[in-house]
Amino acid sequence: MDSRRRFKEIKEHFEKETAVFDKLFFKVMPRYEEMMQALINAMPFNKKDSLRIIELGCGTGNLTREIISSYTNARITCIDMADNMLKMAKAKLKNNRNVAFWLGDIRDFNYKGKYDAVVASMVLHHVEGKDKPEFYRKFYKSLSRGGVFLCLDIFLSPNKHLQDLYMDKWRAFMKSSGLPTKKINDMITRHQKEDRPVVFEDELAIMRKTGFKYVDVILKHYNFAVYSGVK
């Protein structure tokens, strides 16, 4: 399937899922709140700083809400391809004047000016590995010197034993959240069909090659990780 057709399918999927997204996502994503908090804790700024931040794939605004409550003077531009997700985010953020929205593909966003941070939660696994170097280069250019990229996402292990363990642990988490077996199987099937996670070390290598310094892993829980780099 070519990447634009895949994009269309994923978009339709999120447009339809918006109403139940939050309820479901907290049951699907292990340690979600802790991971978002780890990402925010790693931001090297003062709480009152007037920051300019880009959020890639903001969805219903879960990470956005956490950031603006910690950094009250931050101005965030949220990008997402799903109109319904953005509408939900606007409602959740109560039309906060410091948050702007851009509807479209995160690969197509036209960065203007310089940003202090680019953040993303559970979206980069939608970008194909072959598109990643160009994708990283584009937003790296838009960061100020000392600006940071902070991300939370899902990865593969190059070790089959560990990869199998990660999938078992993920299933066990969804089961412990009360999801029925059929729903868990559907989630895993969809993940295997739609998502394009890469080996974590490969992602970090692309970041280093792009020019990011101090590339580091802030928190890792089986296949889920929070990581960052500095320009």
Ligand SMILES: C[S@@+](CC[C@H](N)C(=O)[O-])C[C@H]1O[C@@H](n2cnc3c(N)ncnc32)[C@H](O)[C@@H]1O
């Ligand atoms: C799994 S959700 C995560 C949402 C949010 N970041 C969170 O943590 O709750 C992925 C989001 O990324 C968006 N998305 C996926 N691929 C995208 C792309 N190529 N361009 C823009 N948005 C994209 C989807 O519409 C969806 O809202």
